[in-house]
Amino acid sequence: MNEDLLFNEAPEGPPRYSRLSTKPVQYLTVADKDGQVIGYAWANDEEDAAGWVVRKAGGDEAFNEGSVWAFKLHDAKARDIAPTAALAEMIQESDPTKTSHVVPGSLTEAPNADAVRQLGNSN
Template sequence: MSREQRPNPRLNEDLLFNEAPGGPPRYSPLTHKPVQYLTVSDRDGQVIGYVWANDEDDAAGWEVRKAGGDEAFNKGARWARKLHDAKARGVAPTTALAEMIQESDPTKSSHVVPGSLTEAPNLGFVEGLANQ
């Protein structure tokens, strides 16, 4: 006598994921308003990406320059971390940019290009620069 094995009905249930509150504070990754941005380069002067901010939407982020490849991506982690740290301290996004300018050191693997603080009409403009 053979027994037919029936699948456990629990294996067919939909999984429900509920987002848990908490985690580190983060700036919003999106804004449709004008942004201020900084150009970041490596020791050789090659642009590796852009740090942008908008206070009105409490938004800020790092855009890696695609042409910089893996090296630019890896060096960019430092700039994203600076943004995370600034948000954790309750710093406004554009104030975080000002801190980055003051703390920039051209002897490090990457630094803010002096005099590069610029305003763009929107985040899409900065993303376009990064994708060139």
């Protein structure tokens, strides 16, 4: 109990899209089964960037359900799929009978990833 802990640096881990994009991004709105927005998935191919933004006003339920959408992005990157192709898959595979789904027709553009993050902070 009195020994120092030794930390060994771990390998990089699984591949991930960049979480930063200063260029225009495409994004989707995701809602729960009741139609309440829980968050946004965004992507930019030029910077190999993509991310999930939880809508903070959605509380713990939005945070928990958002992990499904973040995992979809991680899985797409592991399969070496372009970020916007990952969004296209999300649209194609979305099912409104599930606990959350892509809002139909919600694919749009924002000036950058920070603009989408601001959406997550709004009411």
